[in-house]
Amino acid sequence: MANTNRPKKANSKVASKGNGENSELMEFFIDELKDILWAEKHLVKTLPKMQKAASSDELKNAFEEHLEVTKTHVDRLEQAFERIGEKAQAKTCDAMEGITKEGEEIIEDTAEGTATRDVGLIMAAQKVEHYEISTYGGLTQLANTLGLSEVADLLASTLQEEKDADVKLTEIAENHINYEAAHEHE
Ligand SMILES: [Fe+2]
Ligand SMILES: [Fe+2]
Numbered sequence: 001m002a003n004t005n006r007p008k009k010a011n012s013k014v015a016s017k018g019n020g021e022n023s024e025l026m027e028f029f030i031d032e033l034k035d036i037l038w039a040e041k042h043l044v045k046t047l048p049k050m051q052k053a054a055s056s057d058e059l060k061n062a063f064e065e066h067l068e069v070t071k072t073h074v075d076r077l078e079q080a081f082e083r084i085g086e087k088a089q090a091k092t093c094d095a096m097e098g099i100t101k102e103g104e105e106i107i108e109d110t111a112e113g114t115a116t117r118d119v120g121l122i123m124a125a126q127k128v129e130h131y132e133i134s135t136y137g138g139l140t141q142l143a144n145t146l147g148l149s150e151v152a153d154l155l156a157s158t159l160q161e162e163k164d165a166d167v168k169l170t171e172i173a174e175n176h177i178n179y180e181a182a183h184e185h186e
Contacts (some may be wrong), residue, residue, distance in 0.1 A: 029142050033080060034089050036135050039096035040073045043128065046100045050125065053107045055118045058172050063125070066165050073161070076154045080143075083151050099127045115180035122173045129166040136162060 047070060051063035081088035103124035110117035136159035143152035 023146075025142070026146060029139070029146060030084070030086055031091070032135070032139055032142070033077060033086075034091035035093045036132070036139065037074070037077045037081075037088060038090035039093040039132070039135075040070055040077060041090055042093070042096055042100065043070050044074065046103070049107070050103060050121055053112075053117065054121055055113050055115060056172075056177060058175075059118050059121065059177070062165075062168055062172060066125075069161050069165065073158045076158055080151045080154050083154075084148065095131055096128070099124065099131060102127070115177050115184050118177045119173065119181045122169050122177065126166060126169050129162050129169065132162040133159065133166065 044067065047063050047067040051060050051067065054060045054063060078088045103121065106120035106124055107117070110120055136155050140152050140155040140159055143149070143155055
């Protein structure tokens, strides 16, 4: 009888090297890091446009503040790459590209200086934050699973800042902007 047990595919690339280094999970982790690095860099370019488009000073300030925070996120990701000995390479994040495109459409579809535009900008910005929160939440866990506790700490710091930004946006919307938009004339 012929031997039907095919030899397992040689997979030297994913051969385990100590603490899970080079494992498939590690490759996936690095790929996701590249994705979020692209997203953060993209946001560094997008946030000034959102700031410029915002009507209220409160929202303008929030975008300005988050731009500075976002630059820190890029730095932390670069540190994370350094810790794991990988090149900090960005890879197009289709999701973030789509969410920010939606934000640009909101700017086109609403009038300058209106609270309605701010409502739209807040919604777009919160979609960005929620994407970041889920990404950093998953990546922090994954870093821990891979035994990369220092990288996990970096990612957890950013995760917290994304959550803070989300709360801040909700507050701005609740405090005035939604009310103003509801009472705005066309
Ligand atoms: Fe971020
Ligand atoms: Fe963010």
